[in-house]
Amino acid sequence: MNGRSSREGMSVIVKTVTRWVEGFILLYGIYIVLYGHLTPGGGFAGGVIIACAFILLTLAEGQRVASKTLNPAVAAELDSVGALIFLGVAVAGLVVAQVFFKNIIATPEAAQFHLFSAGVILPCNIGIGIKVGVSLFLVFAMLSALHVTVRQDGKRDLVRRGKDES
Amino acid sequence: MIPLFVAIPLGMAFIIPMVSRKLTRAPDVLGNATMVCLTALALASIGRTGIYHMGGWETPIGIDLRLDGLSVLLLIAVNVVGLAATLFSVDYMRLYTSKFRYYSLFLFMVAGMNGVVLTGDMFNLFVFMEIASISSYALVAFGCEHEELEAAFKYTVLGSVASTFVLLAIAFMYGMTGTLNMAHVATKIASEGMSTPLMFALSLFLCGFGLKAALVPFHAWLPDAHPAAPAPISAMLSGVLIKAIGVYVLARLLFNVFGITDNLLQLLRWAGVLSMVVGGLLAIGQWDIKRLFAYSSISQVGYIVLGLGLGTPLGLVGGLYHLVNHSIFKSLLFLNAGAVEYATGERDMRKLGGLNKVMPLTGGTSLVGSMAIAGIPPFNGFWSKLIIVLACVQSGHYALAVTAVVMSLVTLSFQLKVQRYVFFGSVRAGLDRLQQIPGLMAAPMLILAVLCVGMAFLIITGMDTPLLIAPAADALAGGFFTL
Amino acid sequence: MIYSLCFVLIAIGLYGVVVKKNIVKIVISLAIMEYGVNLFLILLGYRFKGEPPIMDQAADASLFVANAVDPLPQALVLTSIVISLGVLALMVALCIRLYERYGTFDITEMRRLKG
Numbered sequence: 001m002n003g004r005s006s007r008e009g010m011s012v013i014v015k016t017v018t019r020w021v022e023g024f025i026l027l028y029g030i031y032i033v034l035y036g037h038l039t040p041g042g043g044f045a046g047g048v049i050i051a052c053a054f055i056l057l058t059l060a061e062g063q064r065v066a067s068k069t070l071n072p073a074v075a076a077e078l079d080s081v082g083a084l085i086f087l088g089v090a091v092a093g094l095v096v097a098q099v100f101f102k103n104i105i106a107t108p109e110a111a112q113f114h115l116f117s118a119g120v121i122l123p124c125n126i127g128i129g130i131k132v133g134v135s136l137f138l139v140f141a142m143l144s145a146l147h148v149t150v151r152q153d154g155k156r157d158l159v160r161r162g163k164d165e166s
Numbered sequence: 167m168i169p170l171f172v173a174i175p176l177g178m179a180f181i182i183p184m185v186s187r188k189l190t191r192a193p194d195v196l197g198n199a200t201m202v203c204l205t206a207l208a209l210a211s212i213g214r215t216g217i218y219h220m221g222g223w224e225t226p227i228g229i230d231l232r233l234d235g236l237s238v239l240l241l242i243a244v245n246v247v248g249l250a251a252t253l254f255s256v257d258y259m260r261l262y263t264s265k266f267r268y269y270s271l272f273l274f275m276v277a278g279m280n281g282v283v284l285t286g287d288m289f290n291l292f293v294f295m296e297i298a299s300i301s302s303y304a305l306v307a308f309g310c311e312h313e314e315l316e317a318a319f320k321y322t323v324l325g326s327v328a329s330t331f332v333l334l335a336i337a338f339m340y341g342m343t344g345t346l347n348m349a350h351v352a353t354k355i356a357s358e359g360m361s362t363p364l365m366f367a368l369s370l371f372l373c374g375f376g377l378k379a380a381l382v383p384f385h386a387w388l389p390d391a392h393p394a395a396p397a398p399i400s401a402m403l404s405g406v407l408i409k410a411i412g413v414y415v416l417a418r419l420l421f422n423v424f425g426i427t428d429n430l431l432q433l434l435r436w437a438g439v440l441s442m443v444v445g446g447l448l449a450i451g452q453w454d455i456k457r458l459f460a461y462s463s464i465s466q467v468g469y470i471v472l473g474l475g476l477g478t479p480l481g482l483v484g485g486l487y488h489l490v491n492h493s494i495f496k497s498l499l500f501l502n503a504g505a506v507e508y509a510t511g512e513r514d515m516r517k518l519g520g521l522n523k524v525m526p527l528t529g530g531t532s533l534v535g536s537m538a539i540a541g542i543p544p545f546n547g548f549w550s551k552l553i554i555v556l557a558c559v560q561s562g563h564y565a566l567a568v569t570a571v572v573m574s575l576v577t578l579s580f581q582l583k584v585q586r587y588v589f590f591g592s593v594r595a596g597l598d599r600l601q602q603i604p605g606l607m608a609a610p611m612l613i614l615a616v617l618c619v620g621m622a623f624l625i626i627t628g629m630d631t632p633l634l635i636a637p638a639a640d641a642l643a644g645g646f647f648t649l
Numbered sequence: 650m651i652y653s654l655c656f657v658l659i660a661i662g663l664y665g666v667v668v669k670k671n672i673v674k675i676v677i678s679l680a681i682m683e684y685g686v687n688l689f690l691i692l693l694g695y696r697f698k699g700e701p702p703i704m705d706q707a708a709d710a711s712l713f714v715a716n717a718v719d720p721l722p723q724a725l726v727l728t729s730i731v732i733s734l735g736v737l738a739l740m741v742a743l744c745i746r747l748y749e750r751y752g753t754f755d756i757t758e759m760r761r762l763k764g
Contacts (some may be wrong), residue, residue, distance in 0.1 A: 081184075323740075
């Protein structure tokens with residue numbers, strides 16, 4: 001279809017536009033993750049947007065560039081890290097206050113409706129955001145590259161959600 | 167202490183893939199260590215009860231975990247069988263690749279089952295059920311061959327339909343009662359009675375969890391899915407998964423949340439008898455060992471449901487006792503089948519024979535398992551079947567008692583078929599020089615075989631009942647949940 | 650009634666799961682079925698002319714409780730969407746693998762397991 005570029009990926013127009021919007025999409029995703037307790041959104045929604053940024057990169061620039069930006073091996077590690085952050089918050093409640101998932105970060109009255117106002121929800125959201133963003137990207141990468149074992153990933157973020165419920 | 171049952175396996179499931187890239191033995195060590203911890207925790211929780219408020223939130227706002235006799239019973243079954251399966255996996259899973267994925271998925275499954283058994287919240291139950299089922303879908307497909315994929319696809323489709331039914335039922339429940347907490351729902355139903363939408367929700371629950379428990383109209387997936395999985399996973403699926411996310415939830419909902427009625431009991435009895443008969447009769451014609459055991463699982467789950475469906479205290483005790491026993495001897499039999507497959511590479515009974523001389527330990531333990539499942543004294547299966555039959559007679563269901571005894575004979579016949587074709591007789595050519603099975607595979611089989619006898623002793627001496635079975639039966643017979 | 654539309658959706662999905670021969674179509678039907686259930690859950694908590702359940706500084710608490718949409722079903726739906734995402738990813742992976750092995754998406758040609 002496009003004879004212009006000898007490299008993989010789509011045409012120059014797509015690549016240029018991707019380069020422009022890429023950063024904003026990522027930033028928007030991070031914003032959604034961080035402000036999840038104040039505005040609509042949260043770890044999952046923000047994580048999906050972060051994953052979309054990487055998926056857009058893969059589509060526009062091809063697998064090689066994308067895997068240079070976010071190496072699948074690193075992504076798999078981050079995947080576990082995100083989940084462990086979430087679990088760590090829950091266990092921290094158990095250690096500090098003897099109650100699983102206890103909110104151990106007190107919120108001063110004056111801080112209401114500001115960024116650091118929701119106790120452990122913020123670290124939870126960050127954990128979820130990392131987890132979802134990375135694992136959705138991994139699902140995409142693995143489904144598009146057939147030879148990699150796929151079975152793992154869909155299930156993982158589900159487990160994270162399971163904890164998220166509480 | 168209660169949330170550790172979910173937190174430990176979940177955390178380990180994430181840690182294992184992280185560390186195993188550098189340390190090759192790590193998955194084995196960590197997986198087994200986790201299961202040892204969980205088993206110890208489960209044993210430590212005998213006799214305890216309590217409600218745990220997650221995050222310190224009070225009941226209607228937060229999620230509750232409820233520990234009572236029935237939960238303890240299931241926790242012990244899940245974690246002991248899980249420990250046996252992980253011990254067995256250390257060597258057995260050499261036949262497959264990417265062990266760390268296997269352990270990771272395995273621990274997800276255990277976490278899901280522990281969560282289902284402990285939770286006191288309907289939606290939380292759904293989430294844990296999905297964790298357990300999705301990891302089991304993936305584990306069934308673990309071999310990635312024709313049969314495994316086909317079985318996994320069938321299992322996944324049917325399992326997802328069942329989950330959708332359950333979710334729809336939860337939606338109805340929430341719409342009608344305005345709460346998801348089981349105790350709240352139960353109080354509401356106890357005070358206001360059932361309405362038509364709640365009846366609809368109940369029937370959806372029956373279909374959904376009946377499918378997960380492989381009761382007979384919904385059993386089609388089980389004989390494909392269970393044999394296709396690796397042997398320790400078959401042991402987990404047949405031994406505990408269908409009970410934890412099927413029978414347990416059904417019993418919990420019917421007895422403690424919706425309140426049991428005569429019609430429901432009758433329905434349970436019919437489902438039980440049908441599963442018992444159909445599963446047993448279909449098992450006779452099988453030549454694949456694992457497939458035969460899978461059909462026999464359907465039949466044995468029928469016994470459990472029949473016992474519960476009698477609704478009398480004796481019936482409940484019998485059903486729950488059989489639940490524990492079945493999880494022990496069915497996992498033992500699947501591990502035996504796995505050992506046979508490991509040594510010979512063959513599952514077709516017609517191509518096996520005389521293995522008693524080559525693999526005496528596997529042969530001996532499988533004889534124990536077979537006799538226990540067929541209900542031969544002095545093994546545990548005999549006593550639980552005896553209690554169920556007695557309970558049938560006591561409540562006046564003579565036809566059911568006769569059916570149970572006859573199906574026990576049918577079970578004996580096909581278990582003897584396994585013994586005759588696989589373990590007894592002359593050694594087949596080519597099978598006389600097999601490699602010995604490693605000690606770590608032999609140990610769990612030995613432990614489970616000892617448990618088969620041990621459970622029987624416990625019930626004869628009367629030590630077992632007050633510890634395990636009676637509190638569980640009381641939890642069911644206690645009726646509606648209270649706060 | 651608007652609820653009945655959800656059941657139409659669920660019924661379409663169930664029909665697809667039972668009748669279709671192509672495994673990809675079965676997966677799509679399952680997804681349709683799950684969306685039907687999710688839609689039903691959302692509708693359960695919906696209140697006509699309600700507010701979105703997000704508090705800000707200006708909101709009056711009692712008025713907010715009286716007017717806001719029930720947020721719990723929305724949380725439930727979010728969770729169940731994630732779960733169905735997991736199932737969907739798994740099933741698509743299974744479909745790809747099945748296609749590798751059998752060279753077809755037709756379920757009637759995958760008949761190794763019988764009895």
